[in-house]
Amino acid sequence: MVRVVVGIKWVPNTQAVRFDPKTGTLMREGVPSIINPPDLSAVEFALKIKERYGGEAIAITMAPPSAVKGLEHVLGMGVDRAVLISDRAFAGADTLATSYVLAEAIKKISRDVGKVDLAVFGQETIDSSTAHIPAQTASWLRWPYVYYVTDLEIKDDKVVVSRVLEDRVEKYELELPSVISVFMESIEARDVRLLHKLRAKIEKPIVVWSNKELKLDPRCIGLKGSPTMVSKITWTLEVPRKKIVYKPKDPEDAARWLISMLLKDEKTSKIFKWVVGG
Amino acid sequence: MKRLRIEELLQRNVWDVGKKPHIEINMDACGSCESKLCVKLCPAGCYTVVDGKVLFSYEGCLECGTCRTVCPQGAVKWSYPRSGKGVYYRFT
Amino acid sequence: MIKSNTTFPTKFDAIVVGAGPAGAASAYVLSKKGFKVLLVDRSREAGSKELYGGRIYLGPLKEVWPDLDKKAPIHRWIKKERASIMGKDGRIITIEYNAGRRTSFTAYLPELVRWMVSKAEEEGTIFVDEVVVDELLTSDGKVVGIRSGPDEIRSDVVIDAEGVNRLLLEKLGLVSGPRPEELALGIKEVLKVRKNEINAQFNVDDDEGVAWILMGDITLGIPGGGFIYTFNETISIGIVIHMANAIRAAEAGAINHSFELVENLRLHPYFNKLWKSSDVIEYGAHLTIEDGLSFMPKRLVYPGLLIVGDAAGLILNTGYTVRGVDFAVYSGKLAAEAVEKALSEKEGATEENLKVYEDMVRKSFMYNELKRHRASKELMKDPEFFTKISRIPLKFFSELYEIDKEVPTAYEAFKNACRSEDSGPLSLMFKLWGMVKKL
Ligand SMILES: Cc1cc2nc3c(=O)[nH]c(=O)nc-3n(C[C@H](O)[C@H](O)[C@H](O)COP(=O)(O)OP(=O)(O)OC[C@H]3O[C@@H](n4cnc5c(N)ncnc54)[C@H](O)[C@@H]3O)c2cc1C
Ligand code: SF4
Numbered sequence: 001m002v003r004v005v006v007g008i009k010w011v012p013n014t015q016a017v018r019f020d021p022k023t024g025t026l027m028r029e030g031v032p033s034i035i036n037p038p039d040l041s042a043v044e045f046a047l048k049i050k051e052r053y054g055g056e057a058i059a060i061t062m063a064p065p066s067a068v069k070g071l072e073h074v075l076g077m078g079v080d081r082a083v084l085i086s087d088r089a090f091a092g093a094d095t096l097a098t099s100y101v102l103a104e105a106i107k108k109i110s111r112d113v114g115k116v117d118l119a120v121f122g123q124e125t126i127d128s129s130t131a132h133i134p135a136q137t138a139s140w141l142r143w144p145y146v147y148y149v150t151d152l153e154i155k156d157d158k159v160v161v162s163r164v165l166e167d168r169v170e171k172y173e174l175e176l177p178s179v180i181s182v183f184m185e186s187i188e189a190r191d192v193r194l195l196h197k198l199r200a201k202i203e204k205p206i207v208v209w210s211n212k213e214l215k216l217d218p219r220c221i222g223l224k225g226s227p228t229m230v231s232k233i234t235w236t237l238e239v240p241r242k243k244i245v246y247k248p249k250d251p252e253d254a255a256r257w258l259i260s261m262l263l264k265d266e267k268t269s270k271i272f273k274w275v276v277g278g
Numbered sequence: 279m280k281r282l283r284i285e286e287l288l289q290r291n292v293w294d295v296g297k298k299p300h301i302e303i304n305m306d307a308c309g310s311c312e313s314k315l316c317v318k319l320c321p322a323g324c325y326t327v328v329d330g331k332v333l334f335s336y337e338g339c340l341e342c343g344t345c346r347t348v349c350p351q352g353a354v355k356w357s358y359p360r361s362g363k364g365v366y367y368r369f370t
Numbered sequence: 371m372i373k374s375n376t377t378f379p380t381k382f383d384a385i386v387v388g389a390g391p392a393g394a395a396s397a398y399v400l401s402k403k404g405f406k407v408l409l410v411d412r413s414r415e416a417g418s419k420e421l422y423g424g425r426i427y428l429g430p431l432k433e434v435w436p437d438l439d440k441k442a443p444i445h446r447w448i449k450k451e452r453a454s455i456m457g458k459d460g461r462i463i464t465i466e467y468n469a470g471r472r473t474s475f476t477a478y479l480p481e482l483v484r485w486m487v488s489k490a491e492e493e494g495t496i497f498v499d500e501v502v503v504d505e506l507l508t509s510d511g512k513v514v515g516i517r518s519g520p521d522e523i524r525s526d527v528v529i530d531a532e533g534v535n536r537l538l539l540e541k542l543g544l545v546s547g548p549r550p551e552e553l554a555l556g557i558k559e560v561l562k563v564r565k566n567e568i569n570a571q572f573n574v575d576d577d578e579g580v581a582w583i584l585m586g587d588i589t590l591g592i593p594g595g596g597f598i599y600t601f602n603e604t605i606s607i608g609i610v611i612h613m614a615n616a617i618r619a620a621e622a623g624a625i626n627h628s629f630e631l632v633e634n635l636r637l638h639p640y641f642n643k644l645w646k647s648s649d650v651i652e653y654g655a656h657l658t659i660e661d662g663l664s665f666m667p668k669r670l671v672y673p674g675l676l677i678v679g680d681a682a683g684l685i686l687n688t689g690y691t692v693r694g695v696d697f698a699v700y701s702g703k704l705a706a707e708a709v710e711k712a713l714s715e716k717e718g719a720t721e722e723n724l725k726v727y728e729d730m731v732r733k734s735f736m737y738n739e740l741k742r743h744r745a746s747k748e749l750m751k752d753p754e755f756f757t758k759i760s761r762i763p764l765k766f767f768s769e770l771y772e773i774d775k776e777v778p779t780a781y782e783a784f785k786n787a788c789r790s791e792d793s794g795p796l797s798l799m800f801k802l803w804g805m806v807k808k809l
């Protein structure tokens with residue numbers, strides 16, 4: 001029996017956020033939020049563990065109330081219950097303050113529901129790509145942490161995780177409880193199921209925790225607890241697609257053609273020459 | 279005002295594109311098809327012809343049902359994206 | 371924390387498939403009557419797969435939601451009706467009617483449907499989104515529930531509100547596959563324009579809107595038309611083309627890409643000044659029904675099953691108005707009332723008991739409207755008529771107004787216009803009269 005907590009982030013659908021070159025602002029009007037896509041792999045991973053070893057999967061997110069929509073989605077995938085950590089006091093948090101709140105929430109789940117064995121996160125988020133959260137949450141919890149995980153095996157109170165790097169797979173043995181983040185494209189999320197979604201709608205297995213429940217020091221949460229400052233954002237221009245289709249004879253022909261095209265273009269030829277050293 | 283390409287039009291929408299295609303084409307049937315109505319009538323330009331062959335990409339599909347209606351070969355195995363994926367209309 | 375393993379009921383009085391206007395209305399009415407209703411839709415959020423033209427008639431909706439005109443997300447009340455006949459050469463006739471009272475409004479269908487579904491949920495409907503229904507379950511020739519992937523849920527009665535693409539009814543063998551003769555393709559763009567700019571360009575107040583239909587060259591002569599509707603801070607523009615004729619045009623090489631037609635409209639010199647500084651913020655397409663009566667399934671009820679809205683062919687598309695949303699809502703309401711009656715009988719949702727729904731539809735304004743407009747539909751689908759009806763008046767006005775020295779009499783202008791289309795004035799008069807009767 002394993003109790004897995006899986007963290008998800010409710011992020012703006014960055015695909016749909018357009019950049020207005022005239023005003024230099026982001027056009028977010030009417031853009032709905034989605035579950036950070038790499039986190040769906042984490043949910044799938046958590047569900048697989050639950051299926052293999054029995055137990056339960058609990059989703060947590062620190063987000064505004066609209067994130068209930070996302071929690072319903074993962075409940076629809078088969079997660080057993082969900083915690084929405086939502087309070088104005090948590091708003092404006094950087095990764096430090098966020099991971100602090102998440103760690104405290106995981107502790108509270110351990111106290112209220114039962115011992116948490118594993119906390120699973122996605123590799124990174126599409127709206128900030130820091131990959132801080134799982135590592136920092138592990139630090140607050142003082143649990144071991146491994147990232148880029150593709151597989152795991154639990155033996156008694158230990159877990160052996162596989163972590164992929166570019167050219168090898170490493171195996172680590174960790175003490176439970178521990179924290180892992182799931183290698184982004186390693187696992188495909190399952191579909192929402194009618195019965196799971198129906199249960200989510202009827203039983204509403206989502207609790208909302210504000211700081212009344214978590215009782216955290218106001219100096220450590222939200223904007224106050226966030227030492228990170230964004231000093232400046234600059235934009236890289238969108239490169240229009242050329243839409244040239246070439247049908248190569250073989251891979252070598254394809255490579256030759258591609259290189260010749262890259263060298264023909266003024267911009268890419270510079271980069272190309274720089275990369276290959278002249 | 280300048281004419282927008284179909285890709286530019288589709289980019290204005292909100293999408294959550296699934297990993298699996300929700301429409302399957304029996305490409306064998308396309309070879310012998312002369313009219314290739316899908317290419318001309320699909321409002322998302324999902325069907326293109328490259329070197330005489332029909333290419334299909336489901337990512338920009340507006341889930342309208344035109345291709346399954348007009349395909350003279352019955353080559354379109356049509357269904358909906360699951361889990362709420364696909365196009366997300368707001369102002370229509 | 372809530373226990374994670376409680377059991378929950380998986381049997382409902384009614385399951386409604388599809389949360390469009392029809393499904394939302396029937397779920398709402400049934401829940402209000404105290405039935406246990408499950409409403410299932412495939413969209414990420416209620417309404418997010420909905421696309422239509424832009425104008426809805428209030429009357430039938432108010433019978434379901436009496437406070438809809440005050441509470442629903444309505445944009446503008448239609449004040450001006452405009453119709454334009456367009457020629458190839460930039461010649462255009464536009465007529466405008468200034469309405470005396472408020473009978474229809476513009477709304478974003480995704481927004482309005484979300485409102486309708488939230489009303490149903492308030493009354494107790496269980497709404498499940500993000501789920502595709504794969505099959506209507508049958509047992510002993512009776513529909514007994516739905517299946518999605520591995521999951522089955524049962525109910526006394528199922529209401530099919532799946533819309534124009536009738537995958538479920540086709541699977542059951544109750545209707546044939548899609549037929550181009552009966553269908554039309556609608557393609558639409560939403561343009562962001564400042565509110566005061568819309569008001570100034572269209573000469574309307576904040577809550578007044580314009581419904582504008584376009585005929586003729588805007589669809590390259592393919593039977594169908596264009597539309598322009600004004601919203602709070604957007605303008606919707608689009609085209610609808612009759613599928614069978616679009617196929618013919620594509621085969622003849624007259625059309626290369628359907629999506630170019632909407633761009634033609636947006637860039638058209640006669641119209642583009644109305645949205646000078648606009649930005650396209652959404653683009654989409656949807657099928658609609660050209661001819662409701664022939665699209666209609668043989669029967670609207672089967673044991674355990676009722677069919678409503680677009681799926682039932684209950685939509686009026688006259689070429690100058692589309693009434694789908696109000697028909698859908700009204701049919702949803704009638705179905706809910708029929709279900710109440712049937713479930714109060716001992717034998718429940720048998721075909722016999724559900725038949726009241728069919729009777730109610732036949733007696734309703736909807737059926738009457740569909741029959742009355744049937745003949746004009748036939749005419750509008752005829753490409754020859756379709757081009758003539760636009761060319762003759764254009765020629766007439768160009769004779770009358772584009773003059774160098776001599777002004778022709780109206781009769782002379784009319785005669786010349788007819789001649790240009792190979793019809794004598796008399797035979798044309800007869801045809802026109804025949805046509806007007808049909809319209
Ligand atoms: C271009 C165009 C312009 C139009 N203009 C107007 C207009 O100006 N005024 C007007 O009144 N009407 C207009 N209409 C018609 C109107 O949109 C429709 O008649 C109306 O939406 C029909 O409602 P419905 O509930 O029957 O079906 P729909 O609105 O199509 O709803 C069906 C719902 O069922 C869901 N669904 C389908 N199959 C499944 C499944 N297997 N599992 C789960 N969910 C499923 C769909 O996602 C959808 O949400 C127009 C239509 C088009 C295409
Ligand atoms: S359903 Fe419509 S948008 Fe999708 S591929 Fe077919 S024709 Fe194109």
